[in-house]
Amino acid sequence: xxxxxxxxxxxxxxxxxxxxxxxxxxxxxxxxxxxxxxxxxxxxxxxxxxxxxxxxxxxxxxxxxxxxxxxxxxxxxxxxxxxxxxxxxxxxxxxxxxxxxxxxxxxxxxxxxxxxxxxxxxxxxxx
Amino acid sequence: xxxxxxxxxxxxxxxxxxxxxxxxxxxxxxxxxxxxxxxxxxxxxxxxxxxxxxxxxxxxxxxxxxxxxxxxxxxxxxxxxxxxxxxxxxxxxxxxxxxxxxxxxxxxxxxxxxxxxxxxxxxxxxxxxxxxxxxxxxxxxxxxxxxxxxxxxxxxxxxxxxxxxxxxxxxxxxxxxxxxxxxxxxxxxxxxxxxxxxxxxxxxxxxxxxxxxxxxxxxxxxxxxxxxxxxxxxxxxxxxxxxxxxxxxxxxxxxxxxxxxxxxxxxxxx
Numbered sequence: 489x490x491x492x493x494x495x496x497x498x499x500x501x502x503x504x505x506x507x508x509x510x511x512x513x514x515x516x517x518x519x520x521x522x523x524x525x526x527x528x529x530x531x532x533x534x535x536x537x538x539x540x541x542x543x544x545x546x547x548x549x550x551x552x553x554x555x556x557x558x559x560x561x562x563x564x565x566x567x568x569x570x571x572x573x574x575x576x577x578x579x580x581x582x583x584x585x586x587x588x589x590x591x592x593x594x595x596x597x598x599x600x601x602x603x604x605x606x607x608x609x610x611x612x613x614x615x
Numbered sequence: 616x617x618x619x620x621x622x623x624x625x626x627x628x629x630x631x632x633x634x635x636x637x638x639x640x641x642x643x644x645x646x647x648x649x650x651x652x653x654x655x656x657x658x659x660x661x662x663x664x665x666x667x668x669x670x671x672x673x674x675x676x677x678x679x680x681x682x683x684x685x686x687x688x689x690x691x692x693x694x695x696x697x698x699x700x701x702x703x704x705x706x707x708x709x710x711x712x713x714x715x716x717x718x719x720x721x722x723x724x725x726x727x728x729x730x731x732x733x734x735x736x737x738x739x740x741x742x743x744x745x746x747x748x749x750x751x752x753x754x755x756x757x758x759x760x761x762x763x764x765x766x767x768x769x770x771x772x773x774x775x776x777x778x779x780x781x782x783x784x785x786x787x788x789x790x791x792x793x794x795x796x797x798x799x800x801x802x803x804x805x806x807x808x809x810x811x812x813x814x815x816x817x818x819x820x821x822x823x824x825x826x827x828x829x830x831x832x833x834x835x836x837x838x839x840x841x842x843x844x845x846x847x848x849x850x851x852x853x854x855x856x857x858x859x860x861x862x863x864x865x866x867x868x869x870x871x872x873x874x875x876x877x878x879x880x881x882x883x884x885x
Contacts, residue, residue: 500869575670595667599674 537565704766
């Protein structure tokens, strides 16, 4: 009994148990948040939602930028992507009569992480 | 009460620690900031630290697979080293004809670098059909002569009366080694574990020579693959380096007390 307690409380056992707990916890978190849902709102320069804006989602690799999906904002200016399966993304939005946004960099902690953009994507008039 | 003030020694040790730790700190700092190593003026404090370079490194190459290969190879090397080195060390504590010559042969072999024997090692591995396999990766590291001597020094320090008592009680040799010698030589075991783990974990040349498939690569080989694929990856590259270094540091920190004891056990004989 004493030997078992000593073995359980040994620093090696505790360290690897903590690592195992972190790994299990992290994987559980990932499994619960990996639908690849990316949501946000597109607004005009005055902050009003922009319906019908085109939003392009691109993958940012270490060496390139490649478009992977496109969508259009709804009546409330909201957009939504699903199953993007990437961890480094760039978002662009545009609407001909309103303007276009700058590049919005999105970094995720794991692929397919669900994320709602806290800051709206703002369109600026061209020029 | 010390005869001399100790602060000069502590100051010198602090300076030595600083010099040794600065490169490690720089690697960790670059891994979370991505700052170019040649940036001037250099900043000691990380600016805008973020963990995403680790995510980039994780996905840029099959990191979990490389990690798995490294762990499997390291486990095989550790187990084989404990078995073979302990047996050889125990044998060298006995008196038998030619023991002196065997020790001399071991010492002579220690002076031959692995690079000089790499072609015969490759040919033997190929003959055994173990090229491009995890067992082939581990095989040349199954025993290290220095670890045999660490076991021998540790076993020599154990009072012979203990072994004689066990023999009188009819305990076979393998049980004497397993149940009496090894539990009393924990420091040597820890030293063997650390040294064989670190040598196996950091080995680059041997995997480079015998591994052909990506799925058989270990982490150091993965690091070179990483460098070959991408050039402008300062942050991700350093993050990868930290991920390769971390397990070795962890194992060392966990067993450092026994490791130091193991390395000095020969000096405390008697």
